[in-house]
Amino acid sequence: QVQLVESGGGLVHPGGSLRLSCVASGSGFRINDMAWHRRAPGKERELVARVTSGGSTNYADSVKGRFTISRDNAKNTLSLEMNTLKPEDTAVYYCEADYRVFRDDGDIVGRAWGQGTQVTVSS
Numbered sequence: 001q002v003q004l005v006e007s008g009g010g011l012v013h014p015g016g017s018l019r020l021s022c023v024a025s026g027s028g029f030r031i032n033d034m035a036w037h038r039r040a041p042g043k044e045r046e047l048v049a050r051v052t053s054g055g056s057t058n059y060a061d062s063v064k065g066r067f068t069i070s071r072d073n074a075k076n077t078l079s080l081e082m083n084t085l086k087p088e089d090t091a092v093y094y095c096e097a098d099y100r101v102f103r104d105d106g107d108i109v110g111r112a113w114g115q116g117t118q119v120t121v122s123s
Helices: none
Strands: 003-007 010-012 018-025 029-039 045-051 057-059 067-072 077-082 091-101 108-113 117-121
Touching: 003 091, 003 108, 018 029, 018 091, 018 117, 029 067, 029 077, 045 067, 045 077, 057 067, 077 091
Parallel strands: 010 117
Antiparallel strands: 003 018, 018 077, 029 045, 029 091, 045 057, 067 077, 091 108, 091 117
């Protein structure tokens, strides 16, 4: 299977910046789409940004122009550059990856999630 580990969360003042990172590990796999999601206290989980294996991106309206998603296919890493942070960006951020594991007895297609990293925007 594929495991995801996030890093880079923390406490930042409004208007500040943070960079989140996620690394995928496993063996004999290929990552397709990758994404960042977040869950704020008392709210449903929402998609923040997604990037395809070809580099196409899409963003939630609430983060457009402030957040940038990127990936390194060779290193199986995903990043989220967050600028001009607002208190409403406070949430646990989760990395997600759609993957295919190649096996002689049949490939396995699945979706992996990281454990989450806390981002708190507060003065």
